[in-house]
Amino acid sequence: MSDTAPSAHLEPEPTPAPSTVLSAQQRLVVTIAILASFVTSLDMSVTNVALPRIAIDLGGGLSTQQWVVDAYLVTLSALMLLAGSIADAYGRVFIMRIGLIGFGIASVAVGLAISPEMMVAARALQGAAGAFLLPSSLALITSRISGPAQGRAIGTWTAATTGAMIVGPLLGGLFTDYLSWRLVFLINIVPIAVTLWLLVRLRGTDDRKRSVRIDWFGGAAAALGLGLAVWALIEQPAHGWGSPIIWVPLGIGAVLLVIFLSWQTRAVAPILPLSLFRVRNFWTGNLATLFIYAALALNGFVVGVYLQNPNGPGLTATLAGLASLPITILMVLLSSQVGALAGRYGPRIFMTVGPILLGVGAWLLLLVSEPFSYWWQVLPSMVVMGLGLSIMVAPLTAAILGAIGPERSGIASAVNNAISRVAGLIVIALLATIVGGALDLRGFHNAALVTGALFIAGAVVSWFGIRNPPRA
Structure with missing residues (x-):
């Protein structure tokens, strides 16, 4: 009789769970993606708080302020789809380099603008260059990182890039009050140079499909x-x-x-493949994106400008930027962890609860009245919105890109980013209609009502439209 136990009695070794820990090269990929998209996200948000001072220095009323924002968004939105196809055809790293150089040149032109026309033209050039950065940066992550680690990577990328959109008003306020709003754009040269240097250290070949035809x-x-x-x-x-x-x-x-x-x-090679919208999570996720990012753009513009209204709160640009600091803190603390949880449990519940909290936070801005008090009228809104944004934004991105295979990640990322920017583009263009002609207290309340309704619409779409992928 053998003294060895029968193999049938041996318990099988448990299969280790897939790791979410990033390797050194994967961390480099995420760092490059963050820096490449950081400058575009920062420039979209930093402008809002600087608009009153830009209008004073260069001239122009509300329509000029709208154009400073929308000139950037028009070219960014329209060319991002084309840039996604170009990135698939010529390689994400190569296109990212082109975008970085172009964005640097345009940033210098914005910083040196001497008239509203020059400012608007330079902002349009910035948007065109930015169109080559946003889809390339996220597609770089989805093409080089897979499995549960991808969820954590996207969460980290989302926290940093969305944090840039939130911290932008603070940075813009500090520069506007104590230095110059022009330096906010000129300082872009630093992260652009760092990103170009890091791209040299990235190993592996650049994915290129020379057979791709560009529309x-x-x-x-x-x-x-x-x-x-x-x-x-x-x-x-x-x-x-x-x-x-x-x-x-x-x-x-x-x-x-x-x-x-x-x-x-x-x-033959459409820049907006309508076949993508046959995938349920892709089209419903992008519809939710349309509502949610329209609300985010409207809220960012209105809060940044109204808080500086001399006939209202009359805050300095720095204090107006500091108003959104709680959102930044919560985004940095929570987004990466929520991205990992969404990868484990599915995005549906996160994409529903997050926008609901955002809607409640927007409606809390109805508390703003005279006399003004930041602590009782604005801070509660910022905290609730920070929680909602932290819960929602990483799962939303992961759900949309996870519905499409990695071979089409470039165009899928471009479509999602373009839709989010088109949402902001439309809502800023309709700003005068939304606020009722003037951004006074009544106009601010009108904007808060519309913002909350858009967030809730995004929550409804997510709950009824998004399906969690099968768990491994």
Whole structure:
């Protein structure tokens, strides 16, 4: 009789759970992606708090302030789809280098602007360069990191880039009050140079698909259509809907956008593959993105500008930027952990609870009144919104990109980023209509009501539309 126990009695070794720990090269990938998208996210948010001072230095009213924001978003949104295809064709690292160099040149032009026209033109150039950075940075993560580690990587990337959007008003306020708003844009050269240096240390070949055809016609139709439509929406309060100055460009823009969508069904290599929207989590996630990021853009613009209103709170640019600091702190503390939890339990509940909290936080801004008190009227909103944003943003990104295979991650990332920017573009263009013509206390309350409703709409779409992927 053998003294060895029968093998049938041996318990099988448990299969170790997939690790979420990032290797050194994976951490380098995440760092590069964060820095590349950091400058674009920062410039989108830093502008809001600097708008009153920019208007004083360069001239212009509310429409000029809208154009400073929307000129950036028009080119960023329209060209991001084209840039996603170019990144797939020529490699994400190569396109990222092009975007970084272009963004640096445009940032210098913005910092040196001497007129509203020069500022708007330079901001448009910035947006064009930024279009090559955002999809390339996230696609770099999804193409080089997989499994549960990808959820943590996306969570870290999201925390940093969204944190840049939130900390931007604080940085813009400090520079505007104590140095110059121009330096906020000129300082972009530092992270751009660091990112270019880190790209040299990145090992592995750049994924390129030389056979990919690029839809130049689609890109031009989308850019012109968006630009004309947004011009009409911004200028409408000054001319009225009956003016041909408004309805002619609006009509042409709408026709171009219809032509663009029709062309995407026939193009050999469409920049907006409509087949992606047959995937449930992709189309519902992007619909939720449309509502949620429209609300975020509206809230960021209105809070940054209204808190500096001399006929209202009358805060300095620095204090207006500090108002959103609780959101930044909560994002940094929680987003990475929530990203890992969403990878384990699925994104649906996070994408529902987060926007609900964001909506409640937006409606808490209805407490703002005269006399003004930040601690009782604004801080509760910032805390609740910080919790909601931390819970929602990483699972939203992971759900959308996780629904599409890594071979199409570039275009999927570009579509999602473009939709989020188009959402901000439209809501800022409609700002005068939303606030009722003036950003006074009543206009601020109107904006808070609309912001909360948009967040809740995103929660409803997520709950009924998103499906958790099967657990391994």
